[in-house]
Amino acid sequence: MNDSNPADGNGTPEGGESREPMPIWFFVGLILTAYGIIIVCSAVLVDIPDRVKQVTAVAPGIWWGTVILAGGIAFLAAGLKGRRP
Secondary structure: OOOOOOEOOOOOEOOOOOOOOOOHHHHHHHHHHHHHHHHHHHHHHHHOOOOOOOHHHHOHHHHHHHHHHHHHHHHHHHHHHHHOO
16 A cells, blocks of 8 residues: 555544544534525615514514524534534
């Protein structure tokens, strides 16, 4: 085998420690967080100029965007927690 190859015969790095892949929850959280930010920003930019006082009462985009954003942050935290030893 070639000595310049960083992996041994088992496909692990030289130290013998294999890196765990990122949990799926991290990527789900990343997508939900991005969607939540987009939905909240678009709801705020569209609704606030028209109805400043009643925006939270009638704007489902703000409420659903906030729920999706909170869920995304929770999944991100779960994904990062699952990766730590």
